[in-house]
Amino acid sequence: xxxxxxxxxxxxxxxxxxxxxxxxxxxxxxxxxxxxxxxxxxxxxxxxxxxxxxxxxxxxxxxxxxxxxxxxxxxxxxxxxxxxxxxxxxxxxxxxxxxxxxxxxxxxxxxxxxxxxxxxxxxxxxxxxxxxxxxxxxxxxxxxxxxxxxxxxxxxxxxxxxxxxxxxxxxxxxxxxxxxxxxxxxxxxxxxxxxxxxxxxxxxxxxxxxxxxxxxxxxxxxxxxxxxxxxxxxxxxxxxxxxxxxxxxxxxxxxxxxxxxxxxxxxxxxxxxxxxxxxxxxxxxxxxxxxxxxxxxxxxxxxxxxx
Ligand code: AMP
Numbered sequence: 001x002x003x004x005x006x007x008x009x010x011x012x013x014x015x016x017x018x019x020x021x022x023x024x025x026x027x028x029x030x031x032x033x034x035x036x037x038x039x040x041x042x043x044x045x046x047x048x049x050x051x052x053x054x055x056x057x058x059x060x061x062x063x064x065x066x067x068x069x070x071x072x073x074x075x076x077x078x079x080x081x082x083x084x085x086x087x088x089x090x091x092x093x094x095x096x097x098x099x100x101x102x103x104x105x106x107x108x109x110x111x112x113x114x115x116x117x118x119x120x121x122x123x124x125x126x127x128x129x130x131x132x133x134x135x136x137x138x139x140x141x142x143x144x145x146x147x148x149x150x151x152x153x154x155x156x157x158x159x160x161x162x163x164x165x166x167x168x169x170x171x172x173x174x175x176x177x178x179x180x181x182x183x184x185x186x187x188x189x190x191x192x193x194x195x196x197x198x199x200x201x202x203x204x205x206x207x208x209x210x211x212x213x214x215x216x217x218x219x220x221x222x223x224x225x226x227x228x229x230x231x232x233x234x235x236x237x238x239x240x241x242x243x244x245x246x247x248x249x250x251x252x253x254x255x256x257x258x259x260x261x262x263x264x265x266x267x268x269x270x271x272x273x274x275x276x277x278x279x280x281x282x283x284x285x286x287x288x289x290x291x292x293x294x295x296x297x298x299x300x301x302x303x304x305x306x307x
Contacts, residue, residue, distance in 0.1 A: 001029060001065045001103045008068075008098045010090075010105045014113070014153045017067075017106050021155055024065050032063025033156035033183075035147060038070040039087035039201035040096050043191035047160040048100045050188045054158065060184050063158045068097050069106040069150060071113065075121075076142030082287075087204050106154070113149060122148045124171045124178070130264045131167050132282060132291070135254045143168055144175050151181050160186040164198050166280060166293045167264055189299070190292070192218065198292045205288040216249020217281055217292045220256070224279045228258075228296050236269030238279075246283050254282035254289070261295050 001024065011017045021031055032051030036044050048068060054060040070093050077083035094105050122144040133140060151159070161169045169187050176185055191199050196218035197211075206214060224242040232238055235258055243256035257266040261278040280293035 008094055008102045008105045010094060010107055012106075012108055012112065014106075014108055014149075017104070018153050018155075020104070021065070021067070021153075025155065029065040030061060030063050030158070031065050031067060031154060031156045032158040032160070033150065033154045034066075034068045034102075034160050035150055036068060036070055036093075037072045037086065037201065038093050039089055039204065040070075040093045041191075041199045041201065043162055043164065043188075043199040044068075045096060045100045046188050046191050047162060047186075048097065048102055050160045050186045051158055052101060054186055058184070058186055060158055060186065063156075065104070066102045067104045067106060067154055067156070068102045069108075069154075071106070071108055071146070073113070073142060073146040074110050075114070075145060076139050078136055078138060081136075082202075082205075087201055106150075113146065121145050122175060122179075124174050127167065127171050127174055127264055130259065130266060131255060131257065131280060133167075135282065140168070140171050144171060147172055148175065148179065148181075151183060156183050158184050158186060160188050162190065163187045163299075164190040164200070164292065166278065166295075170262075170264060190294075196222070198290075200290065202288055202290065206285065210285045210288070213249045214285055214290060217246060217283060217290060220245035220249070221279050221281060221292060221294050224258070225294055225296055225299070228273065228277065228279075233272045234269075235267035235271045235273050238273060239267070239269065242279060242281070246281050250283035250285050250290075252284045254284070256281045256283070 034047035051063040051066055072086050121141050123141045124144055128140040173185050195215045197215050220242055224238055238258045246256045247253050257280050258273055259266045259278045261276055267273055276297040278295050282291045
């Protein structure tokens with residue numbers, strides 16, 4: 001498609017989007033798709049960049065029609081979570097997406113995505129049993145269901161997701177394999193603020209003093225990565241040090257784990273952690289839940305921003 005010219009077309013109706021994209025595919029366009037819940041920051045925009053210029057190691061051809069969705073998906077929020085107050089700014093989001101070359105913004109309503117009588121859910125087992133799974137019952141089922149719907153509507157060749165939500169990416173990759181979706185999945189590195197805090201729409205909830213404490217999460221992960229790189233392999237020692245430094249900064253810790261980077265199973269205290277491992281945290285400041293992670297062999301502990 002021609003350059004979006006800073007004014008992406010906004011489509012609300014799933015049937016209309018499916019029709020427009022069927023025509024684009026028939027004309028030889030390669031559809032790239034980045035799903036978001038809006039209130040966009042630079043991390044979201046990197047998902048768009050990755051569609052236009054996939055990293056060489058992904059060996060994917062660039063997408064030529066770029067689609068981003070902005071949809072606060074109600075089924076992935078628990079009853080006591082922040083669905084009602086989740087930040088929303090569709091006009092700002094459209095501008096930002098246009099500035100990065102997005103052609104179409106898909107902004108459906110909950111009623112269009114979940115019309116009366118709808119009765120289908122997609123659930124991935126095992127990977128959802130660890131980490132965020134027990135703390136957010138139903139969350140991943142909401143995510144896989146809405147992404148499966150999106151893939152049905154959009155029919156992307158290429159879709160990009162952030163590694164900040166590492167478990168979500170792993171669960172979605174499993175779904176894509178198991179349901180034979182013909183889509184290539186790109187995992188995009190976590191985009192951070194200058195001090196190392198992972199960008200998140202939820203950072204907007206933080207007061208200035210909470211914001212200053214939140215950097216304790218990436219610092220704790222960095223320390224753990226360094227200890228691991230220096231040769232510490234005892235899972236219990238690594239996990240306890242990670243949990244203690246997260247707890248020192250945050251009001252409460254959902255989990256701070258060292259886990260298998262593929263199965264997401266946390267290592268038991270008496271296990272030896274291999275060279276490639278996932279260091280992953282979910283913790284709360286005030287009413288705000290923050291998550292972050294790094295994989296030892298893929299995310300450098302030497303990143304100065306996270307020092
Ligand atoms: P959300 O709007 O929070 O549902 O996120 C939409 C997509 O953006 C997901 O694939 C996230 O993993 C990704 N994302 C969110 N924050 C970041 C970040 N700081 N760096 C990279 N990707 C991110």
